[in-house]
């Protein structure tokens with residue numbers, strides 16, 4: 614049993630992370646600008662973590678062993694670009710700085726696969742497929758640039774202190790209510806994303822069940838002392854959110870993928886989770902085929 618502080622605990626991913634960690638016997642402190650409905654967190658606390666003083670205060674008060682940093686403006690272009698950049702980079706800096714200064718042992722920071730740069734209006738093509746953690750990053754908007762900065766911030770504090778740190782790049786997160794028909798982060802239902810490939814195609818049909826992502830975060834947090842410090846991991850489903858093989862679909866909806874898509878046969882996704890499987894022994898348990906039963 615350990616004490617874990619989760620930032621962004623009321624969010625789409627945060628709720629599953631709180632539930633998963635609490636079920637595993639951890640004492641969970643949830644912190645969010647808008648804590649929302651009561652969850653399974655031992656404490657759900659309102660705080661604006663862009664404020665350095667509030668961030669130090671909340672970590673000093675609870676002295677967690679581990680901090681899972683999920684708080685962010687999570688939807689690209691949902692606010693002015695300057696606001697998204699400022700908020701997300703300030704959040705990552707404050708949480709990493711306060712964690713290291715206050716002796717937190719392990720920190721996991723949420724980044725995003727968008728750092729790869731897909732969807733750029735000026736054109737984008739992968740260097741290879743499937744994309745792994747060695748693929749070059751090519752940020753082109755405030756959101757994915759802020760996530761590159763968040764990763765670098767995590768790496769800088771990993772070098773500067775004694776905390777063990779890592780970042781994850783969760784694919785498009787789908788919590789239980791969205792399998793049941795609630796709108797996803799893009800405003801479309803999961804079924805619409807499957808039926809209209811042009812929607813999910815922009816992000817190369819990536820996705821992950823929120824509970825699988827929470828499991829991955831829990832395993833990663835436990836493994837931090839044994840891992841090289843400052844690692845980055847993709848967290849994705851074992852398949853693509855698509856009805857056809859990406860070898861057929863990707864070249865139709867994402868120009869530039871033609872030379873590399875042929876290997877994505879069957880249900881193979883565009884993002885590799887081999888690193889998480891190899892270093893963490895983690896594998897996703899859920900797929901749209903198991904969760905969206907009536908749609909297949």
Ligand SMILES: NC(=O)c1ccc[n+]([C@@H]2O[C@H](COP(=O)([O-])OP(=O)(O)OC[C@H]3O[C@@H](n4cnc5c(N)ncnc54)[C@H](O)[C@@H]3O)[C@@H](O)[C@H]2O)c1
Pocket residue numbers: 620621622623624625626627644645646647660661662663682683684685686687688700704723724725726782783784785786787798
């Ligand atoms: N949802 C996805 O598909 C996805 C994909 C890749 C990465 N991510 C990243 O994962 C993390 C969680 O995403 P999510 O989908 O749960 O997002 P979400 O928007 O559902 O939740 C984010 C939470 O952060 C909180 N927050 C924002 N600003 C804050 C502040 N100043 N202080 C305290 N709390 C603040 C919000 O109130 C919200 O509850 C984010 O960092 C996001 O960028 C999400």
